[in-house]
Amino acid sequence: MQIKNFKVDQSLKELTEHRTIVLPIACYETTINQNINGYIPLHWHDEIQFVFVVKGEAIFQINKDEIVVRRGDGLFINSGCLHMAKDKNQSGCVYICFNVSPHFVLSLELYTTYVSPYIRATNLPYLYINANELWGKNILEAILKIKQLIERKSQYFEIDITMQLALIWKNLIINGFQPEYVQTEMLKSQRMKQMLSWIHLHYAEKIMLDDIAKAGQLSRSESCRYFKKVLNTTPLNYVVDYRIQKSLILLQQAEMSITEVAYQVGFNSTSYFIEKFRASMKKTPLAYKKIKMDDN
Template identity: 50%
Template sequence: MHNHHFLIDNKLKELTEHSTTTWPIALYHTKIRDHMSGYIPLHWHDEFQFVFILEGEAEFHINEKILNIQQGDGVFINSGCLHMAKDANGTTCTYICLNVSPHFITTNELFTTFVHPYMHASQTPFILFNRKDGWPNQIYQCIQIIQRLIEQTPAYYELELNIQLITIWKCLLQNRFQLTYDARKHDRNERMKHMLNWIHEHYHEKVLLQDIAREGQLSRSECCRYFNDILKKSPIHY
């Protein structure tokens, strides 16, 4: 397990290769303020992400929602969702983070039924882990086992990794995952990615609101509404 300092491309996709040796899985120990920006900037990635707060408190922005997550609690972030994080309420936040490729959760035969539909469940961009609920403790315990397996690599640890990942996924499906799809939310997320991508490619030029709105195929007022809803700031301020 190691500290995580990442780069993002002009589409805000994280460039980090989330893998340990030959496996599409990675475990990070992150202190938010140690990042070069002082916070975790807005980005997205194809991997599922599981976060548990070890110290302090964090403010996560996931798509249009703002979540305050306290020590002992956590969050699951679905594939492809825009998110960022910063310290909250004057604390210094440290968290453990498991990133795993959706294709590594289970076998190809089971992937179509038990994983792929949930990747596109636009009504579930995240799932909060509240320690008072009890069931998230099983996920946290599995992550701790995964950490030991990665660090110690005992005999047959690859098989044990798969067991722990399937246990995590089954626990998530049994307790909180809603298999619902809203084309409007998916479209909204994709439009936002396109507009942010355009800004990152042209920010050194004269950036006009009408240009940003055109990239998202929106009116100027609707473009501003997107930014205010998702980023809590105007396009030009961003």
């Protein structure tokens, strides 16, 4: 089994380039438990994303909401929305992931009327795609066709992809959803990303709640409310979780001791690192290290 490292920048923006040689799209299968973390970590991207679960079940967290997506159903995740995914009940979840630049969905002449209001909508972070609904069935079938077109690369397949993409978008917007835009919600999203970006820059250093709040131009209490609302955790608990996430790669390096890893990712106590690692990963850092050394 190939273990994949999901790469993001300091603002949690995914670094994967979502495009073919010609088109600003990407369509591929993802097996959740093959990620180095055992789940798809928190991230965001400019592209809109469609998910089609083909095996098992997944729990997607989008902002504060958790959505269980069953085999055969899917999910639309809007541009710029923080999200993560984990397997449900060790089901071996596999999903088709289709990412596309919003500006490629429809022609420039139609973008302003039929795409921009939905991309900018603050009341549309995601939409569950139910295969039992006609519009949902049409979207999921089109995703499969796009995946096949990319794999086969028959003549004029790029044109066929644009036709399927227009069909997807039409079915998304004809189900009656009314987009709304609230400036304060957009500001909250920006401040949340500012605080996360600061943590990712300074995670190896001593971090205080005041530092995180200052990065988001918020008070301590407001900072805590933002984290609770968006990620259902506290700022300092998020720091601990992120440090553990960063430790996973270091633990796979034979020459790194547990203590060295602990201090390099910002823990000032090896015992505290072990305690938090065990609580998160259900095993000690040493046990995790031995497993990875044996795999290699």
